[in-house]
Amino acid sequence: MPDTSRPTPLYHLYTGASALLAPFAWRKVAQRLGAYGVTPERQRERLGHATLPRPNGQLIWFHAASVGESLSVLTLIARLGEMRPEAEFLITSGTPTSAELIEKRMPPRCRHQFPPLDSRAAVDRFLAHWQPDLGVFVESELWPQMVVRARATGCPLVLLNARMSDRTVNAWVKRPDTAGFILSQFNLFVTQNQKTADNLRRMGAAPDRIRPGSNLKAVSAPLPVDQTTLQQMQTALGDRPLWVASSTHAGEEETVLAAHAQILKTLPDACLLLVPRHPDRGDTVETLIRDAGLTLARRSGGEMPTAQTHVYLADTLGEVGTWYALCPRVFMGGSLLEIGGHNPFEPAQLGATVLTGPGYFNFAESYAEMIAEGAAFEAANAEAIAARVTTWLGQSTELEVACAAATAYIARQSDHLDKTAAALIELLPAA
Structure with missing residues (x-):
């Protein structure tokens, strides 16, 4: 049975490599954001430097990769806001297009930031400022240090609308210790379908934390009609x-x-x-x-x-x-x-x-x-x-x-x- 209680050599290798590569990754990301017209100040969000204050009260953080994933959670955030009127929300997504669309459609008490690069310094800076009370990773956007270091702060984590390609699953299954360690950070997995639920079990996720759900895109707000x-x-x-x-x-x-x-x-x-x-x-x-x-x-x-x-x-x-x-x-x-x-x-x-x-x-x-x-x-x-x-x-x-x-x-x-x-x-x- 894999030991999922402690970081593995592969995880340590990843963290070391990410520290070495972070300056090069930052340069590339900054160039891409700058070419789209993102200001230098907002570009530094990728280094964990927040451009907005943390709101008072409980903060629920959603992290998504791109446009479709980001927009799919807006209806859920609106429903959470109705059920918890005192809650505040943060969405992080990596593409300028997603940022632009999110900021046009955000529910009340919600704000957007670009996510930190997956390096220790950037992630810790981000977490120290925002101090989320719950972290929700959408679909398959898993960055190991972001996951592990967020959980180390005591923040409960959810993998929502989970889906993974067969290639991704097979790659993780070959590394059961590391897969089990990363998945053990999550308190709950809500999957799009039964196949993903079965794959998560193969990868080492605890069966009692897996809950088959539905595709969040099915409950997103309808498209606008002129x-x-x-x-x-x-x-x-x-x-x-x-x-x-x-x-x-x-x-x-x-x-x-x-x-x-x-x-x-x-x-x-x-x-x-x-x-x-x-x-x-x-x-x-x-x-x-x-x-x-x-x-x-x-x-x-x-x-x-x-x-x-x-x-x-x-x-x-x-x-x-x-x-x-x-x-x-x-x-x-x-x-x-x-x-x-x-x-x-x-x-x-x-x-x-x-x-x-x-x-x-x-x-x-x-x-x-x-x-x-x-x-x-x-x-x-x-x-x-x-x-x-x-x-x-x-x-x-x-x-x-x-x-x-x-x-x-x-x-x-x-x-x-x-x-x-x-x-x-x-x-x-x-x-």
């Missing part, structure tokens, strides 16, 4: 049959356009609202549409669809919530190739049912549940996509049942949110 744009699109499209293909990648639009060509044979006035994952591919996607013999209008050019528009190319950022509110038939890209799929909860939160290709491994358990409940459907090629969309366009009853199932699935996830919030509150020291 009512003016929504009404303009409804007027422009009228009663035309409409479907959305969202977050498509290079190599997927050809299949989506082939599906739409088949749909047009049955429903010649149908319109496809195509939303590339990366809007800067707009010119490339326009060429694909024209090569397919289809007409288009482009959102980035300020155009609106007309009666002659086969495809409306929505090559802009920040409007996808409006498109989901406009149309309840959504194909989610990133799934026809081995990309891993994209978030099915966002369309479902706005009342839409979801169609996906087979490559949705990043959301495997959630999609499996939604498919089993009739809230989502799988289609592997253009023919299958066309068949499902044509059915939805022609049979309102079947579409209504699917949308209702998607709405019911999302509603059930709020129970997980309340249970997770309650579990975190239980770990807070007595005030």
